[in-house]
Amino acid sequence: SDPFSSEVKPRILLMGLRRSGKSSIQKVVFHKMSPNETLFLESTNKICREDVSNSSFVSFQIWDFPGQIDFFDPTFDYEMIFRGTGALIFVIDSQDDYVEALSRLHLTVTRAYKVNPDINFEVFIHKVDGLSDDHKIEKQRDIHKRANDDLADAALERIHLSFYLTSIYDHSIFEAFSKVVQKLIPQLPTLENLLNIFISNSGIEKAFLFDVVSKIYIATDSSPVDMQTYELCCDMIDVVIDISCIYGLTGDDAGSPYDKESMAIIRLNNTTVMYLKEVTKFLALVCFLREESFERKGLIDYNFHCFRKAIQEVFDVRVKVQRSRKLLSQR
Numbered sequence: 309s310d311p312f313s314s315e316v317k318p319r320i321l322l323m324g325l326r327r328s329g330k331s332s333i334q335k336v337v338f339h340k341m342s343p344n345e346t347l348f349l350e351s352t353n354k355i356c357r358e359d360v361s362n363s364s365f366v367s368f369q370i371w372d373f374p375g376q377i378d379f380f381d382p383t384f385d386y387e388m389i390f391r392g393t394g395a396l397i398f399v400i401d402s403q404d405d406y407v408e409a410l411s412r413l414h415l416t417v418t419r420a421y422k423v424n425p426d427i428n429f430e431v432f433i434h435k436v437d438g439l440s441d442d443h444k445i446e447k448q449r450d451i452h453k454r455a456n457d458d459l460a461d462a463a464l465e466r467i468h469l470s471f472y473l474t475s476i477y478d479h480s481i482f483e484a485f486s487k488v489v490q491k492l493i494p495q496l497p498t499l500e501n502l503l504n505i506f507i508s509n510s511g512i513e514k515a516f517l518f519d520v521v522s523k524i525y526i527a528t529d530s531s532p533v534d535m536q537t538y539e540l541c542c543d544m545i546d547v548v549i550d551i552s553c554i555y556g557l558t559g560d561d562a563g564s565p566y567d568k569e570s571m572a573i574i575r576l577n578n579t580t581v582m583y584l585k586e587v588t589k590f591l592a593l594v595c596f597l598r599e600e601s602f603e604r605k606g607l608i609d610y611n612f613h614c615f616r617k618a619i620q621e622v623f624d625v626r627v628k629v630q631r632s633r634k635l636l637s638q639r
């Protein structure tokens with residue numbers, strides 16, 4: 309059985325004014341589009357676009373706010389949608405005037421909070437690629453202050469907003485998404501623990517658990533993450549999937565470029581080895597280790613086998629608990 313049925317997937321809503329960059333984010337993060345190609349994305353008139361990518365660990369939906377359409381239209385069941393949402397990402401175009409975006413943000417957050425106070429509110433200050441570092445910090449400070457002042461004026465200081473500086477032209481968008489998704493995974497401490505045990509018993513320096521399709525890492529061991537390592541992992545996943553698409557699928561084989569057999573080893577020129585292995589249908593483990601440690605590959609593979617079993621149990625238990633809760637609530 310598939311332990312990641314839709315009911316347990318983290319659900320994310322992506323919102324923001326038209327042209328703020330929502331479709332581009334979706335295409336780049338979930339559909340491997342290159343950032344330059346987003347320049348040619350067609351503008352749509354739909355308010356709501358569902359992305360039912362069954363291939364990813366995360367499921368999410370996009371909502372547009374084309375000024376004239378009232379999003380609180382009674383035919384639009386926003387209450388039901390907010391209730392089923394784990395995180396609401398609001399995208400603000402930092403290269404544009406953001407007065408209207410801020411007022412939409414305020415309206416959206418206050419409405420959503422009334423329906424579901426457990427939603428995580430995540431604000432992406434987007435398209436920061438054109439800005440200098442000083443400028444980025446200044447923008448973030450300004451947007452942060454204005455948004456929180458608006459909440460304070462409405463006596464809603466208890467609503468917490470998190471801010472991220474993002475761009476589709478570098479890895480910042482993947483990093484921000486990783487953080488958003490990690491907050492939605494209740495088993496995160498267990499996953500981190502399992503990763504810690506796995507790496508210390510195997511002589512591995514760093515390990516990430518990745519959603520292969522989106523390149524979002526859903527967990528890592530407790531040693532600090534550096535951007536370069538993360539970027540290398542993303543590149544490795546791209547290489548593995550590309551090679552597999554080109555050479556791995558034979559003839560009329562309609563299989564997936566990523567399956568139970570998927571694994572790869574890349575030796576970097578600084579005596580580091582990168583090791584990728586399949587964990588579940590959506591997840592892969594990517595490890596960094598020294599060449600000497602890799603000599604004990606048998607031990608690593610044995611430990612990996614135990615790690616993989618534990619991970620599958622963690623997610624299986626979650627499904628069982630959810631199912632029994634559902635049964636109970638139907639009585």
Ligand code: GDP
Binds near residue numbers: 343348434474
């Ligand atoms: P949507 O209406 O919110 O879905 O916005 P789109 O995804 O259609 O994006 C509008 C424009 O913004 C497109 O021309 C994109 O190429 C551009 N864009 C999106 N993200 C970024 C970014 O991170 N940096 C820059 N410079 N442009 C971006």
